[in-house]
Amino acid sequence: MLNKDIPYMHINDNKGDADNELIPGEGAINWKEFSDLIKKCQISPEIVFEVRTLEKTIKSIKYFKENNIYSFSLSNQNLR
Numbered sequence: 171m172l173n174k175d176i177p178y179m180h181i182n183d184n185k186g187d188a189d190n191e192l193i194p195g196e197g198a199i200n201w202k203e204f205s206d207l208i209k210k211c212q213i214s215p216e217i218v219f220e221v222r223t224l225e226k227t228i229k230s231i232k233y234f235k236e237n238n239i240y241s242f243s244l245s246n247q248n249l250r
Contacts, residue, residue, distance in 0.1 A: 172207065178216035181230070193226050194219075195233045205239045214241075 183197030184190040194201055208214070217240060219230040234240050 172211040172213055174211070174213050176213060176215045178218055180218050180220045182220045191221050193221055193229050193233065194239070195237070201234075201237065201239045208240060 181194065182190070183192040183194045183199050183201075185192070186198045190197060217234075219227045221227055221230055
């Protein structure tokens with residue numbers, strides 16, 4: 171089970187064979203299940219997308235926002 175003391179999570183997707191550092195939605199991870207678990211455990215860690223480039227990070231944020239995966243605020247409004 172996830173602990174409330176988790177300050178942040180490193181996030182990326184993969185195809186189950188290696189740490190591919192894919193943009194969420196490009197691999198095999200069930201992000202709805204991830205989001206449900208975060209809500210169930212009542213935690214709100216900071217999210218760090220480990221996807222190699224700024225462009226992929228922006229796509230990752232957009233994927234999370236568009237699919238209502240994890241509720242977080244953005245300090246840079248250009249990432250909408």
